[in-house]
Every structure is written in C-alpha cells, then in structure tokens.
Amino acid sequence: MPAYTWLFEIKDSVQEGDVVVNVPEAFLASTHQKVVASREALQLVAYLQSLKQVKLPGEKSPLFLYKREQPAAAGDGASPVLNGAELYANNCQSCHQPNGEGLKGAFPPLKGSKIVLNDDPELMVDIIMNGYTGRMQEGFGEMPAVGTLNKLTPGEVAAIMNHERSSWGNNSRKVTEEQVKVIMEKVKKQ
Ligand code: HEC
Structure with missing residues (x-):
C-alpha cells in the first residue's frame, strides 16, 4: 500500500481537537514533530467506518496486512523447511x-x-x-x-x-x- 502523506500534516505543536498519529521517531525529522490527521483523513475514516462490514467468524479479526516472513536460516546450509x-x-x-x-x-x-x-x-x-x-x-x-x-x-x-x-x-x-x-x-x- 502506498503512503498517503498528503492526508496528514506535520506540526510542531498540537492544537485542541487535533488527532495525533503516533509514528515511530525514526520516521520523523525531529522528535518535536507531530503527525496530525487532516480533515480529509478523518472524513475518509468516518466514511469507511460507516460501511457495512461483514462479521467475520472467530474471536478476533484476522490481519489484512501481508506479512513477509524471512525463512529461518538453516545452519547446515540446507534449504529451510517451508511450513x-x-x-x-x-x-x-x-x-x-x-x-x-x-x-x-x-x-x-x-x-x-x-x-x-x-x-x-x-x-x-x-x-x-x-x-x-x-x-x-x-x-x-x-x-x-x-x-x-x-x-x-x-x-x-x-x-x-x-x-x-x-x-x-x-x-x-x-x-x-x-x-x-x-x-x-x-x-x-x-
Ligand atoms: C484478499 C483476499 C484473498 C486472499 C488473500 C487470497 N484469496 Fe484466493 N480468492 C479470493 C477471492 C475473492 C476468490 C474468488 C475470485 C472470483 O470471484 O473469481 C478466490 C479464489 C481462489 C481460488 C479458486 C477457488 C475455487 O474453487 O473457485 C483458489 C484456489 C484460491 N483463491 C487460492 C488462494 C491461495 C492459495 C491464497 C494464498 C496464497 C489465496 N487464495 C489468497 C480472495 C483471496
């Protein structure tokens, strides 16, 4: 998924009503910076939340993010067993x-x-x-x-x-x- 950076503002100080997105420090130019959701981002989230969502079976919702796991390196040089x-x-x-x-x-x-x-x-x-x-x-x-x-x-x-x-x-x-x-x-x- 590409980054939709234009839906967020970088601010030095937070004002009342701002929704701050907690981003790991490594992604910020300075630790004073705050990433704040724009009005468009909030409207988009409100719209998505209003859509009817099929209830998934099971206790918790599955992750919809693709995870790319590195296969564990086998010490003896043999190719790792794929599970x-x-x-x-x-x-x-x-x-x-x-x-x-x-x-x-x-x-x-x-x-x-x-x-x-x-x-x-x-x-x-x-x-x-x-x-x-x-x-x-x-x-x-x-x-x-x-x-x-x-x-x-x-x-x-x-x-x-x-x-x-x-x-x-x-x-x-x-x-x-x-x-x-x-x-x-x-x-x-x-
Ligand atoms: C994002 C959701 C999604 C993921 C992830 C996904 N599938 Fe599917 N799969 C579908 C949908 C939707 C269809 C039916 C597509 C259609 O309408 O023709 C389908 C159809 C299939 C079919 C045809 C089944 C049939 O009898 O018609 C196979 C086989 C299949 N998927 C295998 C896989 C495998 C293997 C993986 C993982 C590597 C996988 N899918 C991951 C959504 C997904």
Whole structure:
C-alpha cells in the first residue's frame, strides 16, 4: 500500500481537537514533530467506518496486512523447511479463513474446491500468482495477485498448495517445487 502523506500534516505543536498519529521517531525529522490527521483523513475514516462490514467468524479479526516472513536460516546450509500451514496463515487465511471454508458472499471455500482438488495444478498456480475473477458473477470478490504481490517463491507456493490440497478433508496429489516453477514461468504476466 502506498503512503498517503498528503492526508496528514506535520506540526510542531498540537492544537485542541487535533488527532495525533503516533509514528515511530525514526520516521520523523525531529522528535518535536507531530503527525496530525487532516480533515480529509478523518472524513475518509468516518466514511469507511460507516460501511457495512461483514462479521467475520472467530474471536478476533484476522490481519489484512501481508506479512513477509524471512525463512529461518538453516545452519547446515540446507534449504529451510517451508511450513505450508504457516505460509497459508500469512498469505491466504485472512480471506479463505483458517478452516478453508471462505466467507459466504466474499471469499469462496478452498475445502472441496474443484480447482484445489484438480490433479492438474496449473489453474491453481495461475490463480495464486495472477489473481482470479472467474467467480465474480456468483457474488465473490476479486482475488488479487497474492503470490506475485507477496513475492512468493516456487517452493513457498508448492508448500501452500500442498497444505490446501491435504487439509480440511481435501485429499489431492501433492505438487513439487519443480512442477510449480515450470508453471510459474508459463503463466507469468510480462
Ligand atoms: C484478499 C483476499 C484473498 C486472499 C488473500 C487470497 N484469496 Fe484466493 N480468492 C479470493 C477471492 C475473492 C476468490 C474468488 C475470485 C472470483 O470471484 O473469481 C478466490 C479464489 C481462489 C481460488 C479458486 C477457488 C475455487 O474453487 O473457485 C483458489 C484456489 C484460491 N483463491 C487460492 C488462494 C491461495 C492459495 C491464497 C494464498 C496464497 C489465496 N487464495 C489468497 C480472495 C483471496
């Protein structure tokens, strides 16, 4: 997400009614500076808060921020073991949910999905890397190009796919990193 700096003012002193945004000192030119939300920023937040929000299942709302975790370096020089469940949690679960059942009217289930269960993994890799709009007529939203945006490697994509292909009752053939790599090259948008 780009920074919308023009929605904020930098002030030396705060006046009554100012909404101060707490920014780590490293991002300020001087520790005396305060970042204050402009009228437009406050109006934008008020508008977003007024929109109807689908209630998400579970205790707390999932993070909608993409986290890019560095794989732990393996001491012996072997490539680190990729954890499909963790990668799913960081890249896919905010929409498709921890139980893989998605969210009615917004995100389709991956549990029992014909695309996830398909022996041929090409469409699944394509969706992960390039996004998907094939089911918008059924009322689902558009899936962004999550894999490309999050710079997922073939190994990471394979680990996520294998997690989805073997969870929630899904039982589909595993894919290899090599297989995914070839398909990623093929479906890559220039
Ligand atoms: C920002 C929300 C979001 C994230 C994050 C997301 N998806 Fe999706 N996904 C969607 C939506 C929305 C659709 C349906 C798109 C449509 O309308 O065609 C979808 C569709 C799919 C489908 C097709 C399912 C079917 O049966 O039609 C697969 C497979 C899929 N996503 C896999 C993934 C994987 C793997 C990840 C993580 C790497 C992921 N998605 C992350 C929103 C998301």
